[in-house]
Amino acid sequence: MVQTGMKKAITLRDIARETGVHVSTVSRALDARTQASLTAEVVERVRATAERMGYRPNRLASGLRTNRTMTVGLVIPDITNAVFPLIVRGIESVLEPLGYASIIVNTDNLSEREHRLVDLLQERGVDGVIHAAATRNDPKIVEMAARGIPMVTVNRSIEHSDIPAVVSDDARGVQMMLQYLYDQGHRRIAHLSGPAQSSTGQARRQAFVEAAQALGLELPQAAIVESARYEEDEGRRAALRLLDSGWPFTAILCANDRLALGAIAVLRARGLDCPADVSVTGFNDMPLLDLILPRLTTIRIQQFEVGKASAEILVRIMTETTPRIPRETVLPVFLVERDSVAPPRAASRRAC
Amino acid sequence: MVQTGMKKAITLRDIARETGVHVSTVSRALDARTQASLTAEVVERVRATAERMGYRPNRLASGLRTNRTMTVGLVIPDITNAVFPLIVRGIESVLEPLGYASIIVNTDNLSEREHRLVDLLQERGVDGVIHAAATRNDPKIVEMAARGIPMVTVNRSIEHSDIPAVVSDDARGVQMMLQYLYDQGHRRIAHLSGPAQSSTGQARRQAFVEAAQALGLELPQAAIVESARYEEDEGRRAALRLLDSGWPFTAILCANDRLALGAIAVLRARGLDCPADVSVTGFNDMPLLDLILPRLTTIRIQQFEVGKASAEILVRIMTETTPRIPRETVLPVFLVERDSVAPPRAASRRAC
DNA sequence: GAGGCTCGTGCAAACGATTGCGCAACTCTT
DNA sequence: AAGAGTTGCGCAATCGTTTGCACGAGCCTC
Known part of the structure; x- marks a missing residue:
C-alpha cells in the first residue's frame, strides 16, 4: 500500500515534547484514574495541547500493554436473520456509550467457521464475547470461557458450564x-x-x-x-x-x-x-x-432488551472485580394477537 | 476484572525457547513472505511446535509494529435496515477468507455519532473503511481519506473527492x-x-x-x-x-x-x-x-454483490502498490414484476 | 536542624511482533 | 588455498502506552 499523503498520528511523545513534560506525565494527565497524582496546572496544560493537536490514543499500543482493547466480539449465526440486527443494536446501546467497539462475526452455524472466527477474535484481544450462535454445545467456546475471557450467551445456554445466559421466556x-x-x-x-x-x-x-x-x-x-x-x-x-x-x-x-x-x-x-x-x-x-x-x-420477544441485558452483564464481568451474575437472566415475552387464529370449524376442515 | 484462571497466551518467545532458535527466526518461519530465507528444516520445526503449542499471533503487537491490523471498519446507518445485512455479508464473503475482521458501527445518520465512531475506528488502527452511511457530504470522512486510510463508499458517492464508490444503477x-x-x-x-x-x-x-x-x-x-x-x-x-x-x-x-x-x-x-x-x-x-x-x-438491487464489489476494491487499495480503481463501479439492477402494477382504469379512479 | 514525611515528576522496563543489519559459516572461483 | 560471494540465523531497535520505582524538593515533627 502506497500511502503517499499519510501524515502520521499524534502520539504521547509529541505532546510531551510540546508541553515540556515527560511522556509518562502526559499519559497520567490524560487518564482520569491517575491525573489526581499530578498538579491541576500540568493536567490542564497537557489536556489542552492534546486537544489542540488532535491527539487520538493508539488502542493497539495501550491494549498491548494493558490487555484491554475496549473491543468485544459478537458471535452470531447470520446477521441477515432479522432477529439479530435488533439484538446487535441492543448490545451496542450499552457498549458504544462506554467506548467499546464490536467485531461481529457470522458463523452460519458451521462449527468449523466458528472455530476460525473465535480465533480471529482472540488474536485481536477482545475484552469479552457475546455469543448468540445457535448450536447447543461447542467445546471451543467453553475453552475460551475457561481461558478467562468474559463471556455471555444470548438466546441459549451452554450446558454444564457457568457462563451467564440471557434468554427469553x-x-x-x-x-x-x-x-x-x-x-x-x-x-x-x-x-x-x-x-x-x-x-x-x-x-x-x-x-x-x-x-x-x-x-x-x-x-x-x-x-x-x-x-x-x-x-x-x-x-x-x-x-x-x-x-x-x-x-x-x-x-x-x-x-x-x-x-x-x-x-x-x-x-x-x-x-x-x-x-x-x-x-x-x-x-x-x-x-x-x-x-x-x-x-x-405470534409471541413477541424483546430482542433489543435481550441484547441490552447481555451487554450489561458482559460489562459487569469485564469491569467488576467480583461480579455476582445470575446464571440465567430470563426476559418476559408477550402474546401479540393478530389475524392468523380463529376458532376451529365445527365441520371437517380437511378439504383435499 | 479478576482473571483467576487466565493462562497467558503462547508467544513467539515461547516457541523460540522450545525450538532453540531466536524469536526473530520464529517470526520469519511463520511468515510466508520471509520463510524462504530459512532452511526448510527450521521452518518445519518451528511450524510444528507452533501448531503443537497452539500459537495464535498477537495482532495488537504486530499491528503496532507494522501498522496493519487486518481489521476494517464498516460504517453503516443502521443494521436493522434490511438492506444492510446483505451488504455486510457480501463484504464479509471476501474479507473473512483473507483473514480480515470487521468492526461495524451504526451512525443512525447522526453526524455527531459518525464523528465519534470514525474516531473509534481510527484509534483501533483499521486498515480500511467501507462507508455506507447515507448523508451526502461529510468532512470527517473526506479528512479520513485524506489521512491516507483506504476507503470505499457504497450506495453513494462523495462529491468532489476521488474516493471510489460502488453503486447500483x-x-x-x-x-x-x-x-x-x-x-x-x-x-x-x-x-x-x-x-x-x-x-x-x-x-x-x-x-x-x-x-x-x-x-x-x-x-x-x-x-x-x-x-x-x-x-x-x-x-x-x-x-x-x-x-x-x-x-x-x-x-x-x-x-x-x-x-x-x-x-x-x-x-x-x-x-x-x-x-x-x-x-x-x-x-x-x-x-x-x-x-x-x-x-x-420493484427494482431489485444486488445488495450482496454491491458489498462484495466494495470489499474487493478495498482489498486492492489496501494491498496493491498502485491500484487503478475506477472512480465509480456501477452494478446493474433488475425489474421484478409482481402484482402491484396493472393498467390504469379507463374511468376516473378517484373514489373518495 | 536532622530525619522522615508526602508530593510531583522522571526513568526505564515492559507488552509481542517485525525487520534492517551484521556476522559467522558455508560454497564457489581462480 | 585464499578471497569473494552467498546463505542462514541472531542481535537489537522499534511501534505507542502504561506503570513500578526512584528521586529531588518541600514540609512537618520532635
Whole structure:
C-alpha cells in the first residue's frame, strides 16, 4: 500500500515534547484514574495541547500493554436473520456509550467457521464475547470461557458450564400461546418444532409437550414435526409432512415466524385458508411481520432488551472485580394477537 | 476484572525457547513472505511446535509494529435496515477468507455519532473503511481519506473527492420502471422521492424527472413528493400529501420499498385498491417483500454483490502498490414484476 | 536542624511482533 | 588455498502506552 499523503498520528511523545513534560506525565494527565497524582496546572496544560493537536490514543499500543482493547466480539449465526440486527443494536446501546467497539462475526452455524472466527477474535484481544450462535454445545467456546475471557450467551445456554445466559421466556411463551389456542376452542394442535440442536428449538418443543399434557390434549406422534432450520422452506416441508400424516389438526403452533409463513404458504397451496380452515401461530414477532397477510398471531420477544441485558452483564464481568451474575437472566415475552387464529370449524376442515 | 484462571497466551518467545532458535527466526518461519530465507528444516520445526503449542499471533503487537491490523471498519446507518445485512455479508464473503475482521458501527445518520465512531475506528488502527452511511457530504470522512486510510463508499458517492464508490444503477432502474409503467398505459405517474440529503434519494429523483421528460409525461409540481426518511410512516405521510393535491395520478413510483408499503396502506385506508385503482412500485426488493400483499413490483438491487464489489476494491487499495480503481463501479439492477402494477382504469379512479 | 514525611515528576522496563543489519559459516572461483 | 560471494540465523531497535520505582524538593515533627 502506497500511502503517499499519510501524515502520521499524534502520539504521547509529541505532546510531551510540546508541553515540556515527560511522556509518562502526559499519559497520567490524560487518564482520569491517575491525573489526581499530578498538579491541576500540568493536567490542564497537557489536556489542552492534546486537544489542540488532535491527539487520538493508539488502542493497539495501550491494549498491548494493558490487555484491554475496549473491543468485544459478537458471535452470531447470520446477521441477515432479522432477529439479530435488533439484538446487535441492543448490545451496542450499552457498549458504544462506554467506548467499546464490536467485531461481529457470522458463523452460519458451521462449527468449523466458528472455530476460525473465535480465533480471529482472540488474536485481536477482545475484552469479552457475546455469543448468540445457535448450536447447543461447542467445546471451543467453553475453552475460551475457561481461558478467562468474559463471556455471555444470548438466546441459549451452554450446558454444564457457568457462563451467564440471557434468554427469553420461551416456555412461558409456548404455554401462553397454547392456552390461547385452547381458549379459542382448539383441541388438536400440531407443533412445527425448530432444529433440535438449537437450544430454542429444544426448549420450545419441550414446553409444548408439557403444556399440551397439562391441558390434557391429544398428542400423537404425528403432531410434532421437526424442522432442520428456521426457514420458510423448512416450514413448507414440515407442513407437508403434517398434512400428509392425516391427523386432523385444527391449529399449528410454530416454533418461529418463518416456519409459520412457510406453513401458511403450503396450506394455501392445498386450498386451505388460514385462519378459516387452520389457525397458525408464530414466534419472535420479527420485523415487517405485521405487513404480511394473514397478519400472524405470534409471541413477541424483546430482542433489543435481550441484547441490552447481555451487554450489561458482559460489562459487569469485564469491569467488576467480583461480579455476582445470575446464571440465567430470563426476559418476559408477550402474546401479540393478530389475524392468523380463529376458532376451529365445527365441520371437517380437511378439504383435499 | 479478576482473571483467576487466565493462562497467558503462547508467544513467539515461547516457541523460540522450545525450538532453540531466536524469536526473530520464529517470526520469519511463520511468515510466508520471509520463510524462504530459512532452511526448510527450521521452518518445519518451528511450524510444528507452533501448531503443537497452539500459537495464535498477537495482532495488537504486530499491528503496532507494522501498522496493519487486518481489521476494517464498516460504517453503516443502521443494521436493522434490511438492506444492510446483505451488504455486510457480501463484504464479509471476501474479507473473512483473507483473514480480515470487521468492526461495524451504526451512525443512525447522526453526524455527531459518525464523528465519534470514525474516531473509534481510527484509534483501533483499521486498515480500511467501507462507508455506507447515507448523508451526502461529510468532512470527517473526506479528512479520513485524506489521512491516507483506504476507503470505499457504497450506495453513494462523495462529491468532489476521488474516493471510489460502488453503486447500483439507480438511474437505469428508475428509467426501466417508468418505461414499464408507461408500457402498461400509465401517463400520470407520481414519484415518492427519498430524502434529498441521501445520494440515492437525489439520484432517483433526478432520474425520474429526466425519464419522465424523455417520455413526454405530464409532470406538475404536485407529482413529486419528498420523504424525510426511507420509512413506512414517511411513505404514508407523502402519499397523503399526494392524494390531497388533487392531481389525478394513476401510478406511484416510489424511491424505496418501505415508502411504497406506506403508500399502499394509505391508499387502502382511502378505499383505493392497489393495483386496481392505483399502481405502486418499489425499489430495492428487500427481503420478505414477496410475502407481503399485494406483492410489490420493484427494482431489485444486488445488495450482496454491491458489498462484495466494495470489499474487493478495498482489498486492492489496501494491498496493491498502485491500484487503478475506477472512480465509480456501477452494478446493474433488475425489474421484478409482481402484482402491484396493472393498467390504469379507463374511468376516473378517484373514489373518495 | 536532622530525619522522615508526602508530593510531583522522571526513568526505564515492559507488552509481542517485525525487520534492517551484521556476522559467522558455508560454497564457489581462480 | 585464499578471497569473494552467498546463505542462514541472531542481535537489537522499534511501534505507542502504561506503570513500578526512584528521586529531588518541600514540609512537618520532635
